[in-house]
Amino acid sequence: MGCKFRSLILALSIASLAPISATAQETVLVNGVEATRVVIGPAISPLAKIIKTGLRDDYYGAKSGTRAWKNAQSLYYFYGARNFEPLWLEGEGNDVSFSSKAQAVIDLFEKAEFEGLRPSDYLTDKLDINAAQNDPIRLAQVEVAFTDAAILYAKHAAGGRIAPSAVSSSITLRPTRVDLAKLRVDLVSADDPAALLQGMHPTHDEFLGLRAELVKRLAGPEIEQIIVPDGKLMKLGKSDKRMPILRERLGLELADPDSEFIYDQSAVDAVKDFQNSIGLIADGVVGPATVAALNGAQGASAEDIVANMERWRWMPKDLGDFHVFVNIPEYRLQVRKSGVVEHTTRVVVGKPKFKTPVFSDEIEHVVVNPYWNVPYSIATNELLPASGGNPGYFNARNYELLSGGKVINASSVDWANINPKNPPFRIRQRPGRNNALGTIKFLFPNQHSVYLHDTPSKSLFSRTYRAFSHGCVRVHNPLEFADALLRYEPSLNLAKIKGMMGSNEKWNNLSTHVPVHLAYFTLRIDTDGTVRSFGDVYGHHKKLLSLLKG
Numbered sequence: 001m002g003c004k005f006r007s008l009i010l011a012l013s014i015a016s017l018a019p020i021s022a023t024a025q026e027t028v029l030v031n032g033v034e035a036t037r038v039v040i041g042p043a044i045s046p047l048a049k050i051i052k053t054g055l056r057d058d059y060y061g062a063k064s065g066t067r068a069w070k071n072a073q074s075l076y077y078f079y080g081a082r083n084f085e086p087l088w089l090e091g092e093g094n095d096v097s098f099s100s101k102a103q104a105v106i107d108l109f110e111k112a113e114f115e116g117l118r119p120s121d122y123l124t125d126k127l128d129i130n131a132a133q134n135d136p137i138r139l140a141q142v143e144v145a146f147t148d149a150a151i152l153y154a155k156h157a158a159g160g161r162i163a164p165s166a167v168s169s170s171i172t173l174r175p176t177r178v179d180l181a182k183l184r185v186d187l188v189s190a191d192d193p194a195a196l197l198q199g200m201h202p203t204h205d206e207f208l209g210l211r212a213e214l215v216k217r218l219a220g221p222e223i224e225q226i227i228v229p230d231g232k233l234m235k236l237g238k239s240d241k242r243m244p245i246l247r248e249r250l251g252l253e254l255a256d257p258d259s260e261f262i263y264d265q266s267a268v269d270a271v272k273d274f275q276n277s278i279g280l281i282a283d284g285v286v287g288p289a290t291v292a293a294l295n296g297a298q299g300a301s302a303e304d305i306v307a308n309m310e311r312w313r314w315m316p317k318d319l320g321d322f323h324v325f326v327n328i329p330e331y332r333l334q335v336r337k338s339g340v341v342e343h344t345t346r347v348v349v350g351k352p353k354f355k356t357p358v359f360s361d362e363i364e365h366v367v368v369n370p371y372w373n374v375p376y377s378i379a380t381n382e383l384l385p386a387s388g389g390n391p392g393y394f395n396a397r398n399y400e401l402l403s404g405g406k407v408i409n410a411s412s413v414d415w416a417n418i419n420p421k422n423p424p425f426r427i428r429q430r431p432g433r434n435n436a437l438g439t440i441k442f443l444f445p446n447q448h449s450v451y452l453h454d455t456p457s458k459s460l461f462s463r464t465y466r467a468f469s470h471g472c473v474r475v476h477n478p479l480e481f482a483d484a485l486l487r488y489e490p491s492l493n494l495a496k497i498k499g500m501m502g503s504n505e506k507w508n509n510l511s512t513h514v515p516v517h518l519a520y521f522t523l524r525i526d527t528d529g530t531v532r533s534f535g536d537v538y539g540h541h542k543k544l545l546s547l548l549k550g
Helices: 002-013 046-061 067-081 100-110 136-159 180-189 193-198 205-219 243-250 265-277 288-297 302-314 376-387 391-396 458-462 478-485 494-499 540-549
Strands: 025-030 033-038 322-327 332-337 340-350 359-368 399-403 406-408 426-429 440-443 467-469 473-475 506-519 523-525 531-533
Touching (some): 100 193, 136 302, 180 193, 265 288, 332 478, 340 478, 440 478
Parallel strands (some): 322 506
Antiparallel strands (some): 322 332, 340 473, 359 440, 399 406, 399 426
16 A cells, blocks of 8 residues: 555655645644644545555655655645545545546546647546446545646646657757646645646737637638648749649639649739738748748648647746747747837748757847857858968958967968867957948857847848858847837937947947747737748757657
8 A cells, every 4th residue: 555655645745845734733722832733633434544544654654854754744634634535536435426626627638629738648547437436445546646637737738748858959948847746735725626727828829829729620610721732932934733722722713724834923923912911021932931821821730739839838938028039930030018019020040950949038238349259160160161271261251360368360370280170269250341240239148159130141131931040040120129129228229329330349238138039930820810820940840740649
């Protein structure tokens, strides 16, 4: 019995340092001095007697003062106050059933699919109360299993089923962790445990929008989607076997049967209208981003919605009343205040080889006329091989070499004998018109060494596909972004930023740090309920779909 009830203790009170004994104690006067007396009720029913025996053995078997002893004591006192009766079961003999509270939780489990979860994860054979009738030991195991299921539901609801790092090492979000000790106490003391568990789900507007869309997919009539397959870029005059599907998707009629597979002007115009309607660059070219938008605009599949709901469970519960939100697959940045988008602009993100990481942090510094400290990987894999040992290469591109914190002359380096994989210097680019970071950068110190910044390569912002950087996020209109970012900053504004423009690096520390979220959502829900879909630029979505099915 000791092993069985050790699992009961672990299921109900692991990590609980604070005694739950308030309901098992009363204050009395002993010779005029207040004292606390522990109240332990008698175990009457067969099931209660089994529970008492197991809890008592674990309590008296633990070393006094240890964490295990405190946990066992807390449970023994708590159950003692309720005569060691179970929390989820009621009745006796061969007529034991789930309590009304437990039944409400079961109803929650049964509807888990509408929350993007799986009912089968919680409604397991271990909850088969009918098979345990008139068997106190098996009924006690049902009690334990029910608590396990409730705790698992809470974990999934609050923090998701899949660890972000299982999708990619570049995703370093920290999902909400359930306080197990507090949850166990709350579950057994709540008037409505089902409502407590329901409250574990995210409350972000977009999560709620996705949930509503999921309900439509699961409960409403099946929607026949017209899926345009991936393929090469579709441009005016080019032949493509996907044209009949594209015409059907856009509601176009075929004017000339001999041009069935030709991407003609009518298709270009229709695509431009569609691109304009959802905020894409209206170039009339059907590429990955447009294909994803075409397929998602009709309403994504239930699996796609569930995967994006899962990603919302990874996000901080509170994004910040005023924050910056970058959605990598969308190639877009937003500045939000109280749920309202105050500024938005295009961004360029990392190439698939140099993925922009997914994480949350706080913008702390704005640097004007920044130096670009060239990352080791770029220096050794790109710049040094390209230089061919020619010191003039660095001067021509406004680079300088530093050793021991001091600038050294590139001509003084013994280029013939340096190890290009371990150079005795580091490289940085001076502030200036062609600096890779442009005129301004926005820092949020992090383990990935990425940040938001300006860029001299403005032409990339006119493309629909914008994954070209080495991992940092390039901002299309950095000064407009700075103006929006500093709107509530008392010590810095755009006028001051412009006054700092020049050849010297200027650091500005924000008095109020601004939360920034580099996120990865392939589905977004507008306030009017419109579903917008974006390409899976790094394959994170595909990997998550696979893990969720596992």
